[in-house]
Amino acid sequence: MCLAIPGKLVTIATQHDEVFKKGKVSFEGILREVNLSMVPEAKEGDYVLVHVGVAISVVDEEEAQKTFEYLKMIGEVDEELGEESGV
Template sequence: MCLAIPGKIQSVDYQYGGAVRMAKILFGGITKEASLDMVPHANVGDYVLVHVGVAISVVDEEEAQRTFQYLEEIGEIDELVEASQIDRQDL
């Protein structure tokens, strides 16, 4: 199943010689990087839905919390946490 996960933008910077706008995004205690190229109007403090490392839409905080709660209920958040821990072991 492919899911877009809601997260809050913590910081924004440009990478790859300024070619790609990237953000550090907080997902319930886990911080990951994602491209903001599909949502150029997104800024620090905004909530976005992220799919495979790309923010695909901006959502309000209520929608983000509702989606995050649903993902917790169906057990998808546990998989996100486990995947994050595996990623850190690879570093």
């Protein structure tokens, strides 16, 4: 199943074109490069929902934590982040 997973935006790569804006998002320590073009308002330290490598919305920290814990509980985090997640 393809779900949006919340993660913390750690760094934003310097880009001259918003369409190709990328950043590193941490999913409890697992870093992934993510396309940020759909969330131009996102800044380092924000939590974003990521679906198939694209940040689709900015969410608050409490919502992100609750969602991540629920997804871990039902086993979706391993499926979405791969075997290296180990959560």
